[in-house]
Amino acid sequence: MFAGPDSQLVRVPGADGLMLPATLYRPRGCGTQHEPAIVLLHGWNPTWREALRDPLLDVGFFFHYPMLVVSFLLHSLNPASWRDKGDAVTGLELEAQLLAEHGYVVLLPLMRGWGGGQIDCGLGQSADTTQMIEWLASQPGVDPERIGVMGGSFGGQVALLTGARSHRVRAIVSYDGPTDLVSANAQSPWYDWPPKECRSDLKSPSPVNMASRIKAPVLLIQGDADTNVLPEQAEEMEQALRKSDGSVQLHLVSGADHVDGDDLLFSSWTAMQQFLEANLGKPSCVQTLDATSASAHPGPPASRSR
Known part of the structure; x- marks a missing residue:
């Protein structure tokens, strides 16, 4: 128990x-x-529970993003999408709970454009996350010298951009995060990524252009069958960080697509845990040693690191 x-x-x-x-x-x-503490960032489409859990959320959200709300509700009615640990837990809520059970203090925010303010393409969100890290560093029970940031998809992009801004970041985990919006747009012009509102400036929010400013160690987790954010994105970021003498690991998960975000993270749990402990130190209070036993998650696909 x-x-x-x-x-x-x-x-x-x-x-x-x-x-x-x-x-x-x-x-x-x-x-x-x-x-140690972690800011955990959601992707472009957060789960319905993450987006709707705040009773003070602006009602305008429902009118501006009706299809997203419908998607959230359909997701909530699908039992196969639930993770049951005494309550229906979906998406990053489970990841935050597992990290907390492993001894980390975890902040799970609803980013700008979803929790208030206007949709941005990573620049505003990374500035916000930098400020959130300062807030987190001041909280009781948090070691201000051991704070990391991690996220998947758009959240992975924001995590990397935050690492280029904040001197407090000691570890960055980005899984399936776009890193070069220029090449992403060229590689998949038929796909709605980057989103239309981000296409006026593809260079500024691209982490690959900020590689020289990222001083914290980086773990890139990438599905090699991803057809949304292609594996070349992670490889390009790895090369840019190495060129800047940055510390980086690339963990490729065989057969994983972008839609397998949760599977991708859990299949890489051991690599991620080792990376966090190496750079944030081992938490002093660990409640469980096996993420898969807590999540009842299916067996992980094969993975490889380099």
Whole structure:
């Protein structure tokens, strides 16, 4: 039986004072130790629970993004999409809980454009995340010298951009994150990525152009069958970081597509855990040693690192 994490809804400051909804997870029953912390970022389409959990969310969200709301509701009615640990838990909520059970303090925000403010293409969100990290560093029980940032898809892009901004970031995990919007647009011009609202400036929000400013170690996790964010994106980021003498690992997951985001993360759990412990230090309060036992997740696909 797992003690489970404690969680609370909070409001965290963005770069311009915009207050964004978030959930703060803490390992339960761990005393007053100063633990490592992680900001966990959602993708372009967060799960319905993540987007709708905040009762103060602007009603305008429902009118501006009706198809997204319908998608969220359909997702909620599909039992196969639930992860049951005493409650229906979907998407990043499960990941945040598992990280908290492993001893990390986790901040799971709803980013600008979803939790308030206007849709941005990574620049505004990375500025917000930098400010959130400062807020997180000041919270009781958090070691301000051991903070990481991680995210998948768009969240992975924002995690890398945040690493180029914040001196506090000690570890970055990006899984299936776009890194070069110029080449992504050229490789898949028929696909709606990058989103139309991001095509006026493809260079500024591309992490590959910020590689020399990223000082924290980076773990890139990528499905080699991804047809949305092609594997070349991760390879290009790896090359740019190595050229800048950055510390980077590329973990390729065989047969994984972009839609397998949760599978991708869980299949890479051991590599990610080792990476986090190497760069943030081992948490002092670990409640469970096996992520798959907590999630009842299917067996992972084969993976390889380089």
